[in-house]
Structure formats: C-alpha cells, structure tokens
Amino acid sequence: MAPLLLAASLVAPVQAHAEEAAWTGPLSTRGRWIVDAHGDRFKLKSGNWHGASGTYTGSGDINDPANHHSGEKADQVPLGLDRATMATIISGFKEIGVNSIRLPFSNQMIKDTSPAHGLKDAQLNGKRPLEVYDAVVAELTRNNLAVILNNHTTTSRWCCGVDGNERWNTSQSTDQWITDWAFMADRYKANKRVVGADLYNEVRRNVWDDPNWGWGNDHDWHKASQQAADRLQQTAPDLLVIVEGINWTGIPVDGFAHGRPTLEPARFLSHTLANPAKLVYSAHFYGYTGPNHSGATGIGETTDPRYQDLSPQEHVNVLQRQAFFITEAQKHFTAPLWISEFGVGGRGENNPKARDWFERFVNQLIANDTDFAYWPLVGFHTNRGGNGWALLHWDAAGNRMGVNDGDDWRAGAWNRLVTAPSRTGQVPQETRWNQLLKESCPQNEKLTGISHTGSRGLCVSGPQWSSTTRVTNEQHVTNDWASGYTKLQCPNNNAAVGYANFTLVCAPVATGSTSRVLWFDRGDNRPDQGGDWANGHYKGQCAQDEHIAGVAYNWRRTPDALLCRK
Secondary structure, rough: OOHHHHHHHHHHHOOOOOOOOOOOOOOOEOOOOOOOOOOEEEOOOEEEEEOOOOOOOOOOOOHHHEEEEHHHOOOOOOOOOOOHHHHHHHHHHHHOOHHHEEEEEEEEEEEEEOOOOOOOOOHOOOHHHHHHHHHHHHHHHOHHHEEEEEEEEEEOOOOOOOOOOOOOOOOOHHHHHHHHHHHHHHHHOOOOOEEEEEEEOOEEOOOOOOOEEOOOOEEEEEHHHHHHHOOOOOHHHOOOOEEEEEEEEEOOOOOOOOOEEHHHHOOOOOOOOOHHHHEEEEEOOOOOOOOOOOOOOOOOOOOOOOOHHOHHHHHHHHHHHOOHHHOOOOOOOOOOOOOOOOOOOOOOOHHHHHHHHHHHHHHHHHHOOOOEEEEEOOEEOOOEEEOOOOOOEOOOOOOEEEOOOOOOHHHHHHHHHHOOOOOOOOOOOOOEEEOOOOOOOOOOOEEEEEEEEOOOEEEEEEEOOOOOOOOOOOOOOOOOOOOEEEEEOOOOEEEEEEEEEOOEEOOOOOOOOOOEEEEEOOEHHHHHHHEOOOOOOOOOEEEOOEEEEEEEEEEOEEEEEEEEEO
C-alpha cells in the first residue's frame, strides 16, 4: 500500500495561496525597494501573460497554429482567451500567489484593426487587439493585481532571435518607439494599478550590429531608454520606468567576442530620471543560456558554459556581477531589481541540470528578497502534455492543468518563492545618489561631485529647488580661494545643482559660511559614497553635509578644485 499512498500524495493539489493585502497605487522606489503610495513595501511577485506581442514564428501560414510557438496561437491578444474567460484565468493567477502581471505588447498590435474572434468572453469578439488588451488591463486591476506594460516586440512575432525585433529601433525609428510609449502611457495613466512601463524586451544584436550602452549613437540603449523615460515622466509621471539590461552582443561562435552584458554597464553609467524614485532595473535569466552562451543548440551554440553548468558559487558570483549588484546601497545605480523573466520546463523536463538550476535560482531570489516575474503564466495542453513551461495550461475544452495539481516538480520551489519571508511594512526614505547626465540634477538633489575630465558629475539628495542662476564668470567670487585659477562661484546662499561647458548652475537652497578647498587635479579626493560615478577619471566630491559653492578651472578650463561649504 505504501506506493499507492505515495502516488496519492503526489497528485494532491496544493491549497490556494491567501490573497495579497490591499495596496494603493501608484508605486515608487526607496533605495532598492518598491513601495506603494503609503510607503509600504510592495514586492512584485509577478508572472508574464504573453500573447499580445505575437506568437507567430515568422514563416508559413500565420493562420496555422503549427507556425506559432509550440502551437500556441494567440492572435495578438493575451494567450488563452479562446479557451477560458478572463475571470477564470485571473482567478488562476491569484490562486498560485502572483500579485502583478507583466503584460507584453507589440507596436504592431497597437495599430492592428483585425477583429478578435472565438474568445470565451463574448463581449470581446469583434474588438481590435488593443481594445482586448484594454479589457484585460481593466479586469486584472479590478482584481487587485498590478499591471506592468511591456513593449516586448515591434512586430507581432515570437521573441527572441534575429527577427527584426532585436532593438527598439530595428524595424522603426526611435522617435516612433517613444511616441508609441507615450500613447500607451497616456491611455492607462488614470488607472493607478497600472504601475509600470517596461521599456523593451531583450535588446540584442541583429545580423550586423550590436546594441551598446553609452556610445551616443543610434544603437545606444542607455541613451534611448533615458529619452523614453524623460518622455514618460512628462506623460504619465506616476509610472515606474523599468529598464532591462542588454541581453546579447557579439557573434555566438567560438573565437569571436560575444556575451550577455545584462546590467553590468550600469555600474559605471546609470540612469537619472527627473523623478529618480521611479527607476527600476530588470534582467532575464534562464538555465539553458549563460553569461557567454546564447542558449542555442546546434547553430549558434558555443563551448561556453550555460548558467545550469556553473557550480553553485560560480552561479551566485555571476548573478551578482551581472544584475544583483544593482541593489547595493548608496550607489548612483542603486535601484530595485526585478527579474522580469525566468522559467523552466515542467512535467516534461527531465534534465537534472535544468531542474537543479531552477531550485538554485529560486534560492537566490529568496535569499536576496528580489522582485520577480515567471515566464510564462499561461500555456496550452493536450491530455496534460505540451510545451510545459507555463504554470497554468488550458486545453481546447477549457480544462485547466496547473503547477499545484500534484504532478509538477516545480511546485515546491514555486510555492517556497511566493510564500518566502520578505521585507514588509514602511520603508524609510533613503539618501539618493545620481549621476549628472544633463546640465542640472533632479529638482530634489544638489551637485556634490565633479570629475576632473570626462564632464561627469554626482548628485545627492538635497532641498527642493525650482529657480536657478547660471554662472559663467567670476562676478560672485568674494575672495581668491584658488589663486591663479579661473573660478565660478554661486551667489551667496546658493548651492550648485548642475554644471556643464564652463557653466555652474546654482539654486537658492544653501546656508553656511564654513568653507574648504578640495583639490582633485592629481587623484580622487572624495568620500566612499555614490559608487564609481566617473570611471577612469579623477573625481572631487564634497562631504554629504556640504554643498558645492564654487569650482576652480585651470587654463584648459578643466575643473581642478571645489569650494565645499556648510
């Protein structure tokens, strides 16, 4: 009888998770934490409900399900609506413990006028894909779930390969991409449970070119995402702005440079938003890919290790280097980290390395109290068989198969993850550090550091300011505090809040008369705060309780000294 009892225990369903406590949008950030409108921690326990970004693989008859990923044809609406109602699917999400949904869309879907048909919610039939997306957003948020809009692809294709969707501007201009984002943000801005804009999915190399981070050209993901963030903060200032790292560069052939930069470039060049409390960084991890492995088998496969091949300590070290460092405190890059995709095959996954990787990755998420989004939530099944990656599957008759049915090996890890102890309650305000990327700091920060070369600066939390004075000569210099140097000095009771091109930007937010001169022409002279905000350049930085009152320039107009005052 023992084997029969064991079999019975394996198919016993897991009890549904308790519903998340009520929360109030919009969301914002404090240090590495996401908080709600009351300042209480809101952990994104998310899943991806894909389909509206496309499932077509790019060849053959688009109307044939065989030409869609794993035979799962979505017709540019969230997957599964032809098999179950919105209410049924969303009830499943809540049952397995998610509190938020990453909802992919394509730019093509926004404009498509093809009417939906065959959906279980009869009122959705005849609507355009975007109108179905509207209805899904409304139903999700009515059910207390947060929604993150995700621009997954440009054309409605399954992601991700060499498919015309590699960059935000591979198949359209950057201006059009930003315009579409402004349209989507404006469309949902009145709904405070639509909490975020995930700017673009898995930025990667196309046939000829790599994306980059900070080169300033048309392939610069840092530049484009900063521009999009600026526009979104004007259009829908309540939204979180979510920036994913670079997913792939180089040619995946042994002997050629290639790799997965992820968020590593942000250690030296991060984003500075007008409202810095809205920035979140994201990254994707799958066991079959690797830090230098594309994830391919056959063409495009290299001898580099996959994540699932790494030893436990190597795995932790690589994850920390590529993404998890983002949550380090008191750095210019400090922000919440959202692992917006991770996943593994379910019942049909028999590779012990894949299974072990998933367990270890879940352990990493728990140990770091990291926000997450599983890929995918919804899939199809036939007689309990099929793709198997989803946590919830429906067959053509509307019968559901779920991760907690008792026969899915992932259930233990998944339930550990969604029920793991995590920080809750009020999160206090923290000092913010941001790189100076424009002429002025954000309006609740002051300038605290300047680089000797490279035109970099560091901002830190300070008083709110609005009006400024641009100083371009020595008219406010009251004593020769750097003899032989040209000096720019703020008016009395002003602090520097920006600088560029031999211009000091000052705001009337400072008092104090105790001054010191800080030289940095021959090496760094700064406290260990803010991180390496000007990598490869000498840096001068006043103490946190001081403000920059002036800058001394040599004959080349290179800054050599700061006048720090408190």
